[in-house]
Amino acid sequence: MMRLLVTLISIVLAGVMIRIAVRHTIAPLRTVDLTMRDYTFNGTNPTLTFRKGDRVRLVIRNVETTPIRHNFSIPGLNIPCDREQGPGEIRHVIVTLTRPGTYEYLCCTHRGMKGMLIVK
Numbered sequence: 001m002m003r004l005l006v007t008l009i010s011i012v013l014a015g016v017m018i019r020i021a022v023r024h025t026i027a028p029l030r031t032v033d034l035t036m037r038d039y040t041f042n043g044t045n046p047t048l049t050f051r052k053g054d055r056v057r058l059v060i061r062n063v064e065t066t067p068i069r070h071n072f073s074i075p076g077l078n079i080p081c082d083r084e085q086g087p088g089e090i091r092h093v094i095v096t097l098t099r100p101g102t103y104e105y106l107c108c109t110h111r112g113m114k115g116m117l118i119v120k
């Protein structure tokens with residue numbers, strides 16, 4: 001009887017542990033490509049929309065056909081300007097979006113080369 005009780009309690013505890021583990025599972029990494037060309041991101045400076053908690057990998061690529069250099073940053077998310085990227089160079093930025101809000105992504109080198117990133 002006692003052994004049965006211990007077994008039942010163990011099963012219930014295991015279920016609770018599994019439920020807690022699932023709830024705290026890290027969100028999958030979502031990859032977003034940003035190309036830099038003609039002083040724009042992806043040609044249109046698109047608004048990028050995410051949900052709170054999303055983990056995002058930004059793949060930022062300079063695809064200019066002339067020797068124009070760009071430099072990516074998201075000041076509001078503490079993603080600083082880095083060294084300038086020449087044509088063909090790629091920078092990866094991985095960020096977890098923990099705070100809802102509207103943020104600006106931009107090129108540090110060229111004023112007006114920017115778009116919005118929204119976390120809902």
Ligand SMILES: [Cu+2]
Nearest residue numbers: 070107109110
């Ligand atoms: Cu630029």
